[in-house]
């Protein structure tokens with residue numbers, strides 16, 4: 001199926017074999033493909049320098065791809081910018097607007113360039129900045145600036161919203177407020193493409209995701225798809241007077257000194273074996289922690305295995 005076919009079948013965003021090269025020939029994006037259905041929240045994750053921002057900029061129409069094609073709402077976002085831009089909201093990593101203006105003045109200035117803009121007060125209330133309406137932008141905290149960036153992205157009631165690291169600099173409460181708002185927008189039918197370094201953020205928000213490494217997508221799907229093959233983990237510390245040699249044979253290899261880190265595909269069975277042994281031996285397992293495979297585990301595993309593979313082939 002070509003990118004045009006997929007657009008016609010209701011995908012808001014389609015990237016098809018996309019490449020991006022910078023001056024000097026460095027290829028930051030090496031032929032990636034993915035699509036985002038209308039009303040879906042898709043997260044693009046990756047190691048530092050993986051090519052996330054380079055990809056999102058192509059979807060925002062800031063540059064044309066050097067290979068392959070991108071479609072947003074059925075259009076080429078670079079060549080057909082006028083058709084796409086009014087229907088899209090963009091929250092960049094760095095907002096960069098004049099800081100002598102107040103928050104409301106900034107929104108009004110932006111609204112002047114946006115058709116069908118929300119009233120400034122409504123946009124501020126959405127992001128919890130209502131009380132800062134008359135504050136100069138340069139007096140906002142880093143987290144408040146991030147919220148203002150989001151308010152600006154939401155001004156034109158976008159059908160597609162690009163969020164590049166939306167909660168960087170926000171405290172835990174601010175992050176959760178933003179997540180709640182993003183969920184509401186998605187429930188209202190907005191398509192969202194999110195890049196983030198916070199795996200918990202992707203876990204909490206994304207319908208589907210892709211993990212990039214060095215310009216390529218190394219895995220993608222729902223969180224369940226991405227974590228399915230990963231092992232669960234059991235961690236604890238042995239008391240000082242219990243040597244690792246006393247552990248059941250099957251668990252001994254997981255010990256490094258007193259610390260034990262077990263990776264298992266049969267969590268319940270391994271936990272049962274461990275707890276039975278601990279009870280029979282009268283051993284207390286300090287800091288016992290058992291958890292199913294998480295996105296974080298999957299991410300770390302992927303980053304590690306690809307870096308090791310590169311070392312072997314280097």
Ligand SMILES: Nc1ncnc2c1ncn2[C@@H]1O[C@H](COP(=O)(O)OP(=O)(O)OP(=O)(O)O)[C@@H](O)[C@H]1O
Pocket residue numbers: 022023026028046047048049050051052053054055
């Ligand atoms: N204008 C540019 N000229 C040359 N190289 C660039 C340019 N912008 C980015 N790069 C390089 O392209 C690669 C991908 O960068 P990009 O910012 O897209 O990655 P990212 O996944 O968003 O990274 P991060 O998570 O660190 O923000 C990096 O190696 C970066 O140094």
